[in-house]
Amino acid sequence: MLTYLINGISLGSVYAIIALGYTMVYGIAKMLNFAHGDVIMVGGYMAFCATSYLGWPAIPSVLFSVLVCTVLGIVIERLAYKPLRNASSLAVLITAIGVSYFLQNTALLIWSSNPKAFPNLVSLPNLSVGSIQISSVAMVTVAACIIIMVGLTLFTDKTKMGKAMRAVSEDKGAAQLMGINVNGTISLTFAIGSGLAAIAGVLLCSAYPTLMPTTGAMPGIKAFTAAVFGGIGSIPGAMLGGILLGLIEIFGKAYISTQLSDAIVFAVLIIVLIVKPTGLLGKKVNEKV
Amino acid sequence: MSMLSVENLHVYYGSIHAIKGISFEVNEGEIVTLIGANGAGKSTTLNTVAGLLKPKNGSVQFEENSLLGIPVHKIVGKGMALCPEGRRIFLQLTVQENLEMGAYSRPGSEIEASIEEIYQRFPRLKERHKQIAGTLSGGEQQMLAMGRALMSKPKLMMLDEPSMGLAPILVEQIFDIIKELNEAGTTILLVEQNAQMALSVAHRGYVLETGRIVTTGTGAELLEDDAVRKAYLGG
Structure with missing residues (x-):
């Protein structure tokens, strides 16, 4: 029982980190970046290459992966989404799906479809509390999630750039009138989201160490669900949604059915959206005219 | 010296010709108002000056420098602020x-x-x-x-319909503040549907009708003008 709880929170933390990327990009650019899941996969491969081919130690490998994904995020935004800033949201959505396929197929060309065994980057001992074993990967994952959450909250609440980000997410035109560079802010959001995706990729592959070009697809969809579940656009919502989703998935697998666990996850989403369409922590804006 | 000078401005929304060649200027220390009915192009004019809309033709000069082609977020640093509709x-x-x-x-x-x-x-x-x-x-x-x-x-503050949706007592308060700001040295460009109030505080005004300036004069002159009275001041 406790083991399931720990596994659920750990998996949920990975979803939460991915969901943050979805929710931030949605909040600022008002688009669903369906290529986000594949950035996770790229992050996994980058860390894999750095350790297995170049023989780098864990921390530089992770930093390398974050760096590559951050740049990748900015490039994707510039090349694929920026030209569509004033296009219909359907065009942007389809482009995002296109980018997703592009990344998957590029990975397929480079690394082939054979699964790679992801190296163990977390070389800490597992923790035993009584009869329960807590894996070091789970601890690192939860710790990373908490650090990211606190860091992002401080960033958006306290820094000038973070406040500008919130202003842009609410009203781009008014933000420009204040002197805020909206394009720069959007780039920054993609950079942060993609950097987080890299971290999520490393954590995910550490917990489930098979790496394939499609590795990011399912966690990407789940994390998107988590973001909607928690209330898309809301940072605490993404965290809450991610963790709940991880718990539901693990408990569903353990007590109901392994095969149906994904169905249960999405069923919960549907119920939440029927009862509370804005998601758990979604903002309802009251506007005065 | 004219602080803001707009010359022969043409603005389109797609194929709709919203501003059809208007010219006006705002001198340092003035309160200038643009009045006119809904859809006359008042807000469009302000948004174009602030850089939110791109004109097809014409020039916008602020302190003798052209503002066209400058990204919106750089314009505020030049000393001009828009308080939007x-x-x-x-x-x-x-x-x-x-x-x-x-x-x-x-x-x-x-x-x-x-x-x-x-x-x-x-x-x-x-x-x-x-x-x-x-x-x-x-x-x-x-x-x-x-x-x-x-x-x-800002050296120049542009206000777009500051009285919109406010109770009469608040409207008076807002206009008092506009006067105070002006006395403290801020030049004001004011767009209003409440022509009576706007003209009573403004040094000069321009009357817009379907994208063109039809009349101009001092605030007092426009308040007395028969056509303006009929159209905007309820007789």
Whole structure:
């Protein structure tokens, strides 16, 4: 029982980190970046290459992966989404799906479809509390999630750039009138989201160490669900949604059915959206005219 | 010296010719108002001057420098602020954060003193500085919008329908503040549907009709003008 709880929170933390990327990009650019899941996969491969081919130690490998994904995020935004800033949201959505396929197929060309065994980057001992074993990967994952959450909250609440980000997410035109560079802010959001995706990729592959070009697809969809579940656009919502989703998935697998666990996850989403369409922590804006 | 000079401006929304060659100027120290009915092109004109819309033809010069082609977010740093129609304050940010955003183009060290100045002018905002802006009343939101625009220390402040949706007593208060700001040295370009109020505070006014300027004169002249009275002042 406790083991399931720990596994659920750990998996949920990975979803939460991915969901943050979805929710931030949605909040600022008002688009669903369906290529986000594949950035996770790229992050996994980058860390894999750095350790297995170049023989780098864990921390530089992770930093390398974050760096590559951050740049990748900015490039994707510039090349694929920026030209569509004033296009219909359907065009942007389809482009995002296109980018997703592009990344998957590029990975397929480079690394082939054979699964790679992801190296163990977390070389800490597992923790035993009584009869329960807590894996070091789970601890690192939860710790990373908490650090990211606190860091992002401080960033958006306290820094000038973070406040500008919130202003842009609410009203781009008014933000420009204040002197805020909206394009720069959007780039920054993609950079942060993609950097987080890299971290999520490393954590995910550490917990489930098979790496394939499609590795990011399912966690990407789940994390998107988590973001909607928690209330898309809301940072605490993404965290809450991610963790709940991880718990539901693990408990569903353990007590109901392994095969149906994904169905249960999405069923919960549907119920939440029927009862509370804005998601758990979604903002309802009251506007005065 | 003319601070803002707009020459033969043409603006389109897609194929709709919204502004059909208007020219006007605002001199340093003046309050100038653009009045006209709904859809005359008043807001379009202000948004074009602020850089939010791109004109097809014509020129916009601020202190003898052309503003065309400069990205919107760089214009505020030149000393011009627009307090937009419908206020457009950041409803999910606090009052204080809204004011900080207004000073985004200025160095951080000067901001605190400026916020104090704004609080002195608008004590209500000080009382509510930690509140989320969306919880303010309409009048308070208008004050916040004006305070936010003032945070950039503009030489020219453009106000788009500051009286919209406000009770008469608040409208008077807003216009008093506009006069005070002007007396303190800020040049004002005011767009209003409340022509009576606008003309009574303005030094000069321009009357817009379907994208063209049809009449111009001092505030007092326009208040006396028969055509203007008929069309905009209820006889």
